[in-house]
Amino acid sequence: MLLSGNWIAVCAFLVWGLLPLYFQYIPNSNVFEILAIRVLFSIPFIYLLLKLVSIPSQIVWQAMRSKRTLLLCFLAGLFNCVSLYSFTWAVTNGQVLAASLGYFINPIFSIILGVIFLKDRLSKNQKAAVALSLAGIGYQVMYYGELPWLSLIMGGAFALYGLIKKFVNLDALSIMLIELITMLPIALFILFGEVWQGSSVWQSGDTTTMWLYLLSAPITLIPLLLFSLAVERTSLVMIGFIQYIEPSLQFLLAVIVFGEVLLQVKVVSFGLIWLGLLLCLADMTMKKPTLPPSTAG
Template identity: 75%
Template sequence: MLLSGNGIAVCAFLVWGLLPLYFQYIPNANVLEILSIRVLFSIPCIYLLLKALRIPMGKIWAAMHNKKTVFLCFLAGMFNFMSLYSFTWAVTHEQVLAASLGYFINPIFSIVFGVLFLKDRLSTFQSVAVALSIAGIGCQVYYYGELPWLSLIMGGAFALYGLMKKFIRLDALSIMMIELITILPLALGFLFHDLWQQTSVFQSGDTPKILLYLLSAPVTLIPLVLFSMAVERTNLIMIGFIQYIEPSIQFLLAVIVFGEALLQVKVMSFGLIWLGLLLCIIEMTFRKKRPPMQKALG
């Protein structure tokens, strides 16, 4: 199970769901610096994984001669950067519910992109689930009178990240290495800017905080590697629905652990979305138990 695309996706989203527990120790963080450190220190981490799996770096350098591959990897890296920025800002500024909603919205984008660009097909139950999810978001839009922009950017950018990977014909780790290399100049620019302005965490003298910033690289990289492997092995519709694990965990953390206010409209909104997820789980369970048509007819 754990070696299947769906099983790997479950592991990825379980880890992602628990990330707010880590970032609670970095309140009001410099998000751009955290993400830039993540890019810088993720490169040697990915390199070690490539060596362990005996994936030659020559394969990556050869792929980087393909302009289309480099461009798609750069786009993927930028979309991931945007999504992580929104997420990290939310969980370090007491907006875990907004992060949860963002990743509840993301499967809708993934499903729509899968249908539009990859010719995936929705079952009846999946179509109902999408409609319920849209209705859930609509409840919040109606109540607050505006779109939840932070959540939309977070969810939409991450869905585009997954979509880009479907068009790159390389293994997951090679794609991630090229992503990181292409956005490294941007990350270095942010780091040097903070050093120049003397606002860098490395100039603060706060050793625990520096360690938390540094460890954010492997902490966020682990689920991303798992996600990239899952995208290779299953379709975006399945990725979309499995991802509901993550925001469900974050929703519970926001309410139970971080004590964020849970208004009636949010209960209704999340309830509609969870109902859609339940329908998909029932459908998937039924499909697994149902015997093949040929055997049933025989």
């Protein structure tokens, strides 16, 4: 049970939900440099994991000969970077509630994409949860009179990331390694550009900040790895609902730890979304876990 895709997803989103506690120590950080460092230092880490679990590295090199696989992994990596940039900027600039809303919106995108492209079917509880979630978000939009663009970009990009991974017939680690390799030229361009301008964290002389930047790589990679494993083992619809754990934690951190103002409109909106989450969790616990689909390699 604990190794099912659903529960792996629960672990991933618990870790993601607590990430603002880490990023509070690097406020107003250079988000591009953080993401570039993450790509650079994650490649050897994922490669070592491949060796540890006895996945032949030849699988990766053979897969990279396929233009289709390279394109899909590049797109997945690009959408993940867009989502991570939005999230990291939000939590390092005092916008944890915006990050929370972004990941409340994301499951709706995931569910819609799963139904349209993967022919996933919704149970009665899941349909009710979608309706409650849309009502909660719609209430915020009506109250403020504008779309929450940062949250929409964050949630939409991550939903597309999860969808694209469904079309790559490889194990999760191999996919992640190819994603990172395709992002490497962009990461190196950013890092060299920061050094050229003299604004790199390596040139600041601040050892603490440098280590916080470096450690952000494994801290953000671990939940992403768990998420990738979950995508292999459960439906995009189910992942969409489980993801509500992450923004719920971020919501609580924003209000209790970071002291962001909680207006009545947000209480109503988030309350409707949480009710949908409870219906989803009830659905998940009542159903027996399904066997994971077979993957190449």
